[in-house]
Amino acid sequence: MTKKIYAVIGDPIAHSLSPAMHNAAFRALKMDAEYIAVHVLADGLESFAAEARKKLAGFNITVPHKKGIIPFLDEVNQEAALAGSVNTVLIRENQLSGCSTDGYGLEAALSEAFGYTLKNNAALFIGCGGAARAAAFHFASKGLKNLYILNRTLATAEGLCAELTTHYPGLECTAAALNNEEAVRTALKQVPVAIQCTSLGLEPDDPPPLPPEWLPQGIALFDTIYKPTALLQYAQAHGIAHANGSGMLLHQGAKSFELWTGIKPPLDVMRAELP
Ligand SMILES: NC(=O)c1ccc[n+]([C@@H]2O[C@H](COP(=O)([O-])OP(=O)(O)OC[C@H]3O[C@@H](n4cnc5c(N)ncnc54)[C@H](OP(=O)(O)O)[C@@H]3O)[C@@H](O)[C@H]2O)c1
Incomplete structure (x- = not known):
């Protein structure tokens, strides 16, 4: 049997931790498979998808192509279609099927x-x-109330909020501007968990x-x-329970791995490759 090749595409992509995480799992399970990072620009998505059909066993999509890849897939599951975000593509009999494991990764x-x-x-x-859109549609589908x-x-x-409540009428959704102190402080008091989903913090001086x-x-x-x-x-510093995004990265990757291979990967082996 020939080696199975998986990939992650993005722009930029060199910083991605996904190859180390997936390749560690393939090694631990003694699978004849490899996961590579491929730099793809927006105007290269169509030809990448055409090549992937013939050469890959599956692939992940990261920033900024999670929406742009959708027109080049044969099918997309409902949650990912509503969110307009695909991070995982399964390839079976030359058919490309898209879904998102980001919401599951955050939930886990x-x-x-x-x-x-x-x-x-x-x-x-x-x-x-x-990222928040993908997670919000997943959370709504899992019965989140507020x-x-x-x-x-x-x-x-x-x-x-309007899109979510159209598709999930049982969800109560409240929107507020970040600079509206009263609304923000009131909202923060209503929830057990706040999830930081902006890009602020990627640079040290943000x-x-x-x-x-x-x-x-x-x-x-x-x-x-x-x-x-x-x-x-x-x-x-203030004794507030907290966690960074590495658990989300781990669990979205582990779910992609399982969808592609049918095998639950060793989480500890994958986690050891993350910060
Ligand atoms: N751990 C993981 O596995 C994982 C997976 C996916 C994403 N992420 C992280 O999630 C974050 C968001 O990614 P994304 O793909 O959702 O990005 P995105 O689509 O570009 O969204 C960026 C968000 O940040 C806000 N923002 C940007 N600059 C801001 C500023 N100066 N002040 C206030 N808000 C600002 C934007 O608000 P406006 O609407 O006002 O522009 C928007 O809500 C990134 O930090 C990424 O690293 C982590």
Whole structure:
């Protein structure tokens, strides 16, 4: 049998931790498979998808192509189609099937870090770009009751709330602008967990998306970034339960691995490759 090749595509892609994580799992399971990073520009997505049909066993998609890949797939599951975000493609009989494991990855990381469960619970997103969208549709599909979405651009948060409640009428969704102190502090008091989903914190000098002292005692803070962001540092210094984004990266990757191979990968082996 020939070696199975998997890939992650993005722009940029050199920094991706996914190859190390997946290749460690393939080695541990003695599988004849390899996972590679491929730099693909937006105008190269169509030809990449055509080649992938013939040469790959599956692939992941990262920033900025999670939406752009969709027109080149044969099918996309409902959750990913609603979110407009695909991070995993399965290839069977030359057919490309897209889904997203980002929401599952966040759900599993929140459970592991804080014992948090979604059903009938409340959650709050700080930021509502692609990552938050994917997670929000997953959370709604899992029976989340109350969702607060805080964003710099209020109209984007309001638009996402409207989309979510159209498809999940049981969900109560509240949008607020990040600079609306009263609304933000009120929202933060209603939830057991706040999830930082903006890109602020990727650079060392980035300010926090909201004043950290607005975080109430008793809340748990999850940052999707796996660097020590200003919010994570504040939480650490003030005894607020917190976790960085490496658990999300681990669990979304582990779910992709399982969907491709039918095998649950060794989480500890994959985790050892992450910061
Ligand atoms: N751990 C993981 O596995 C994982 C997976 C996926 C993503 N992530 C992380 O999730 C984060 C978001 O990724 P994404 O793909 O959703 O990005 P995105 O689509 O570009 O969205 C960016 C978000 O950040 C907000 N933002 C950007 N600059 C801001 C500023 N100066 N002040 C306030 N808000 C600002 C945007 O608000 P506006 O709407 O106002 O522009 C938007 O809500 C990234 O940090 C990424 O590293 C982690």
